[in-house]
Amino acid sequence: MTLTAPQRETARRLLREAEHHVAPIDPLSALLPGLDLADAYAVQQGNIGRRLADGASVVGHKVGLTATAMQQLLGVDEPDFGHLLDDMVHRDGSSVRAARYCRPRIEPEICFRLAEPLCGPGVTVEDVLGATDAVAPALEIVDSRIRDWEITLVDTVADNASSAGLVCGPWTPLAEVPDLAAVLVDLLVDGERVASGSGKEVLGHPAAAVAWLANTLAGFGVVLEPGQVVLPGAMTTAPFVSAGQKIEARFSSLGPVSVTFA
Numbered sequence: 001m002t003l004t005a006p007q008r009e010t011a012r013r014l015l016r017e018a019e020h021h022v023a024p025i026d027p028l029s030a031l032l033p034g035l036d037l038a039d040a041y042a043v044q045q046g047n048i049g050r051r052l053a054d055g056a057s058v059v060g061h062k063v064g065l066t067a068t069a070m071q072q073l074l075g076v077d078e079p080d081f082g083h084l085l086d087d088m089v090h091r092d093g094s095s096v097r098a099a100r101y102c103r104p105r106i107e108p109e110i111c112f113r114l115a116e117p118l119c120g121p122g123v124t125v126e127d128v129l130g131a132t133d134a135v136a137p138a139l140e141i142v143d144s145r146i147r148d149w150e151i152t153l154v155d156t157v158a159d160n161a162s163s164a165g166l167v168c169g170p171w172t173p174l175a176e177v178p179d180l181a182a183v184l185v186d187l188l189v190d191g192e193r194v195a196s197g198s199g200k201e202v203l204g205h206p207a208a209a210v211a212w213l214a215n216t217l218a219g220f221g222v223v224l225e226p227g228q229v230v231l232p233g234a235m236t237t238a239p240f241v242s243a244g245q246k247i248e249a250r251f252s253s254l255g256p257v258s259v260t261f262a
Contacts, residue, residue: 092259137255
């Protein structure tokens with residue numbers, strides 16, 4: 001780490017206030033030029049710890065930057081991760097207030113539900129599939145507390161990997177979806193298709209992202225536990241969304257999932 005403890009606490013406070021007041025801030029990478037990846041994860045962990053102390057609970061994790069285009073945009077060669085908390089989860093078909101977010105975007109993803117623990121290092125795609133009991137169509141609401149999404153890797157990592165919400169559809173036993181890389185999705189906004197993609201867009205196979213997560217979390221002393229869920233990464237581009245729009249993702253083999261922004 002290159003920042004002092006007070007500087008890391010300043011970063012945590014700035015992100016908390018930006019989220020609470022729905023008032024995005026300048027990039028932390030500009031405000032605190034020494035911010036490195038270790039600092040960024042420390043900032044993320046600190047704010048998650050505060051939310052847990054306030055009564056929230058971890059229901060899983062999300063993996064970001066799994067698409068080659070996004071890695072090239074930020075000049076990185078690996079994904080990042082964030083936490084999913086119970087107060088971030090919304091029911092399929094529900095309505096959420098757009099005003100609670102700074103500048104939200106939406107991503108269609110295949111959500112994994114674990115039946116067995118995954119403890120890195122050395123976790124493989126086969127290990128992930130063996131530990132997964134079901135998958136579901138999902139929408140991740142991503143939001144940056146950094147103004148105009150002017151983010152670098154450390155900005156998004158510190159900001160819980162820009163995660164803000166999860167909408168999960170019905171679960172399908174993994175045995176009924178033999179090839180997750182071949183799952184297709186159409187993303188619709190107000191009934192019009194705006195993007196299409198497939199599971200192979202996520203590191204070649206969505207389970208590869210979950211394996212990366214389990215192996216990376218091992219360095220933090222964290223194990224993916226039974227019952228937890230994992231969002232492995234977006235299958236399409238992530239369009240901005242606003243009040244009055246209905247978002248639906250239609251997945252082959254998995255079915256649809258939707259949310260409306262009010």
